[in-house]
Amino acid sequence: MKQLIAFVQKEFYHIFRDNRTLLVILGMPVVQILLFGFAINMEVQDIRVALFAPTPDAFTQDVTEKIRQNGYFNYQGNMQTMQEVEESMRKGKLDLAVVFPPHFQREMLHSGEGVVQLITSSADPNRGSIAATYATAIISQYRMEQTGAADIPFQISTENRMIYNPRMKSAYMFVPGIMGLVLMIISTIMTSVSIIREKERGTMEVLLASPLKQATMIVAKTIPYLIISLLNLISILLLSYFVLDVPIRGSLLLLTLLSLLYIFLSLSYGLTISTLVQKQINAVIVSAMTVMIPVLMLSGMIFPINNMPPALQYLSLVVPARWFIDAVRKVMIQGLGISMVWQEMVILTGMILLLLTVTIVKTKKRLE
Amino acid sequence: MKKKVIAVSGLTKRFGHFTAVDHITFDVEEGEIFGFLGANGAGKTTAMQMLCGISKPTSGSGTVAGFDIIRENEQIKRNIGYMSQRFSLYEDLKVWENIRLFGGIYGLSDKVIERKTDELLERLDFREERSTLVKYLPLGWKQKLAFSVAIFHDPGIVFLDEPTGGVDPAMRRQFWEMIYEAADRGITVFVTTHYMDEAEYCNRVSIMVDGRIDALDTPGALRSQYHATSIDEVFRQLARRARRNE
Numbered sequence: 001m002k003q004l005i006a007f008v009q010k011e012f013y014h015i016f017r018d019n020r021t022l023l024v025i026l027g028m029p030v031v032q033i034l035l036f037g038f039a040i041n042m043e044v045q046d047i048r049v050a051l052f053a054p055t056p057d058a059f060t061q062d063v064t065e066k067i068r069q070n071g072y073f074n075y076q077g078n079m080q081t082m083q084e085v086e087e088s089m090r091k092g093k094l095d096l097a098v099v100f101p102p103h104f105q106r107e108m109l110h111s112g113e114g115v116v117q118l119i120t121s122s123a124d125p126n127r128g129s130i131a132a133t134y135a136t137a138i139i140s141q142y143r144m145e146q147t148g149a150a151d152i153p154f155q156i157s158t159e160n161r162m163i164y165n166p167r168m169k170s171a172y173m174f175v176p177g178i179m180g181l182v183l184m185i186i187s188t189i190m191t192s193v194s195i196i197r198e199k200e201r202g203t204m205e206v207l208l209a210s211p212l213k214q215a216t217m218i219v220a221k222t223i224p225y226l227i228i229s230l231l232n233l234i235s236i237l238l239l240s241y242f243v244l245d246v247p248i249r250g251s252l253l254l255l256t257l258l259s260l261l262y263i264f265l266s267l268s269y270g271l272t273i274s275t276l277v278q279k280q281i282n283a284v285i286v287s288a289m290t291v292m293i294p295v296l297m298l299s300g301m302i303f304p305i306n307n308m309p310p311a312l313q314y315l316s317l318v319v320p321a322r323w324f325i326d327a328v329r330k331v332m333i334q335g336l337g338i339s340m341v342w343q344e345m346v347i348l349t350g351m352i353l354l355l356l357t358v359t360i361v362k363t364k365k366r367l368e
Numbered sequence: 369m370k371k372k373v374i375a376v377s378g379l380t381k382r383f384g385h386f387t388a389v390d391h392i393t394f395d396v397e398e399g400e401i402f403g404f405l406g407a408n409g410a411g412k413t414t415a416m417q418m419l420c421g422i423s424k425p426t427s428g429s430g431t432v433a434g435f436d437i438i439r440e441n442e443q444i445k446r447n448i449g450y451m452s453q454r455f456s457l458y459e460d461l462k463v464w465e466n467i468r469l470f471g472g473i474y475g476l477s478d479k480v481i482e483r484k485t486d487e488l489l490e491r492l493d494f495r496e497e498r499s500t501l502v503k504y505l506p507l508g509w510k511q512k513l514a515f516s517v518a519i520f521h522d523p524g525i526v527f528l529d530e531p532t533g534g535v536d537p538a539m540r541r542q543f544w545e546m547i548y549e550a551a552d553r554g555i556t557v558f559v560t561t562h563y564m565d566e567a568e569y570c571n572r573v574s575i576m577v578d579g580r581i582d583a584l585d586t587p588g589a590l591r592s593q594y595h596a597t598s599i600d601e602v603f604r605q606l607a608r609r610a611r612r613n614e
Contacts, residue, residue, distance in 0.1 A: 006472025202454025
């Protein structure tokens with residue numbers, strides 16, 4: 001016990017004497033949360049729109065007015081020629097142009113048919129298609145107001161209700177993702193580097209020749225990063241709850257338990273890496289590559305797993321963050337209980353055991 | 369006859385098909401300064417790791433400080449000191465923090481650590497540096513401190529793996545004075561070195577070539593046996609037989 005305390009104390013000296021690293025590991029979650037919460041906004045708003053009506057009439061004016069009043073649109077004015085529309089689109093001043101045919105009202109009243117062209121800038125395809133959808137909705141609603149349901153024998157309307165995240169806020173999606181990224185990357189890199197640093201500097205030999213038990217050393221190495229990860233967890237949850245208004249609908253205890261499991265997994269992964277590579281720089285590269293890319297690409301944090309090619313879907317099964325982020329969403333956003341996340345918890349536990357086994361086997365081999 | 373604190377016979381270590389240490393047999397007596405020489409790759413470090421209980425021998429047997437090197441390596445670790453060839457203290461810890469850490473690892477009580485720290489700093493004339501980060505000390509001072517920390521828990525034997533690498537000649541002399549002091553206090557010193565002039569300071573030296581001990585005696589006896597004027601010459605004669613590439 002005395003050995004453990006002496007060693008944990010030493011680890012904390014290392015951490016506190018390295019101010020820059022300390023700043024990064026405690027500041028990273030704060031920056032990420034604020035960045036994803038405010039700067040990176042996946043909600044489509046402020047759609048810059050212009051209209052072009054070669055022959056303005058009551059209909060085109062009504063539609064223009066409706067678009068102007070809509071909160072999602074940022075009305076840029078009426079264009080005078082088609083060239084002007086194209087020019088503005090090319091310069092990136094517009095996201096959407098609504099183009100009416102000539103004599104729109106007259107055509108509508110005579111033939112009952114009118115075609116409105118929507119030109120969207122699909123440089124950002126997601127934004128483009130959502131802008132078109134909003135505009136279509138406004139126009140069809142206007143048509144209904146004008147004609148009523150009279151000329152159609154029956155009518156089907158859909159009513160969308162977005163549950164769990166009714167305002168489609170990106171933060172709901174990103175907060176669990178950031179937890180999956182930040183908790184893992186810090187624990188994994190810091191643990192692996194702190195062990196490999198001892199190997200690189202030759203202090204490991206001295207420790208091996210001392211009565212310090214390997215298990216004691218490993219526990220002492222992970223305790224400081226466990227504490228730091230818990231601090232990070234607290235700061236992420238506080239920021240997302242109070243600043244980003246992300247609810248914690250399920251049990252806080254369950255959420256903490258899940259996070260602890262994930263932190264243990266990350267620490268174990270750091271230990272595994274420390275047995276596989278010899279240099280600090282390699283440890284950083286291996287940790288960063290094997291944590292960052294899978295978490296960003298394959299965890300469902302940004303790209304939905306269901307839309308991936310089957311091969312990638314299978315690959316995502318071995319990414320711990322996939323299970324963690326899924327479980328966090330269920331608990332935090334959907335407010336589900338342990339009966340809905342026990343599978344994820346079992347999988348994460350299995351991964352921890354696997355990593356620890358690899359670590360022990362590799363360590364034993366080195367000593368023999 | 370004096371007590372033997374290290375006694376090994378037929379000690380061998382193989383890594384796959386490579387025999388790093390090939391049936392070495394020797395004894396070291398209590399209070400002796402034993403020089404363990406050999407070219408890079410001759411197997412010195414591997415042999416030393418087996419003696420320290422860090423690595424298990426493939427075959428052979430032996431005792432260190434009265435404990436079996438195969439079955440009782442944990443007890444061995446408690447009774448030896450070790451200073452690695454690379455500088456072995458923590459640079460970002462203060463002088464007293466390093467001492468305290470190793471005192472704690474060897475299970476000394478806080479009171480004992482405190483008393484011995486004062487003694488140690490007094491003896492080294494380091495009082496002023498008590499709270500200096502180790503990285504700000506000159507290399508020679510670091511080595512002295514590392515050696516003092518290695519024998520802080522009063523081990524029966526201290527293993528020094530190239531302790532004077534990269535240190536200037538004046539500092540090396542001072543360092544060897546510390547080794548003599550430790551030996552006078554009854555600590556057996558097992559030291560590897562590259563500097564052949566340092567071999568002359570040892571009571572006995574062994575020279576390893578290709579994993580075997582090819583010569584073992586007092587420096588004087590080795591010189592006359594090989595008709596050489598220095599241990600350096602003896603070493604050259606033996607090293608010429610080496611087959612292993614470095």
